[in-house]
Amino acid sequence: PPPPDVPPPPPPPDQKFTPPPVVVPPPIVRAPVPSPVIIQSVPTPPKAIQYVPVAAPPAPAAPPAPPTVSKAAGAKGDPSQWITNDDYPPDALRANEAGVSVIAWTINTAGKVEGCHTTQSSGSSSLDNAACRALSRRGRYSPATDSGGNPIAVTQSRRVVWKIPTDR
Template sequence: MSGSRIVAIIIVALIHIALGYALVTGLAYSAVKKAIERVTTVDIKEPPPEKKPPPPPPKQDNPPPPIVAPPPPINIAPAPPPIQTQPTIPPPAPPVLRVPPPAPPAPPSRARGASPDNLQRWAARIQGDYPSAALRRNESGTVTMQITIGADGRVQGCNVIRSSGSSSLDDAACRGMQRYARYNPALNDAGDPVSSTTSQSIRYVLPD
């Protein structure tokens, strides 16, 4: 065979192959297209799962008998004693009045005032101590004084409340009272000596 014949045969073979391929491809494409058009899409929903009831508890052949505690002992109290009722209620007893004993009487008061002790004796000594100035002037008279008597019975203070008219006699009277006069001191309620005040008069008379 010549070379041109071989080339022609090859060309014819290639043309046949190309036509066969085109035919096969076209037919396949149209067949696939028709098949796609015929197929309809359907969404299938799965049904929800059925809820199965819980399995029953296993059956026990012989359940244990329940535990029964013995009943507690019952204490039967004896019958209470019969209640005695009184038809009438007696009146309440009168209250007892307790009178306290009377207080002991208070002791009698022992208070007293001051009193002169041997007045004539010491008054004569005061009158006998006549001041010389009053003698020269022939002065006489009565001196009244307020005196303070201590708890010891002695005169602690003297004040002329009525003059005799002579200063010499007034001074001599207070001086003599504080020097010679003695008193029984005043007492309080308990009988204890206390100081007090009183009045006293001294009379001066010129000697013959």
């Protein structure tokens, strides 16, 4: 262990020790503290928006009523022969696809079929497309006419039943 600390030697006797002067601290001055200023922000209400009514634009003129069909479009030939088993798509036969296609088309003012589309699918796009192709190729009509005898376009629809032919 280290040796104990030795106390310092006493001051020499020929020196006279004078203590430091006593200092009195200055008195405590209490300054009045002003109460804090509280600033409250009051929201300024937004300026009132003044709505000025604007006159609505005039309604567009109603479209003219569709012409009244005075005489319906007449099929030229037998419509039941326009789509036959000969129109059965080979890929649908190989896949054993069958069903009912519902198609719709427009008969134009010249009596020709246009815009054929499927309104209810047979479940086979091949059969649905074959129905429209055959009808568009073979369907011919005398155009429908209005009360003035003018040809007008009309729309027709049909169900096509696709059954796999037994004689294949």
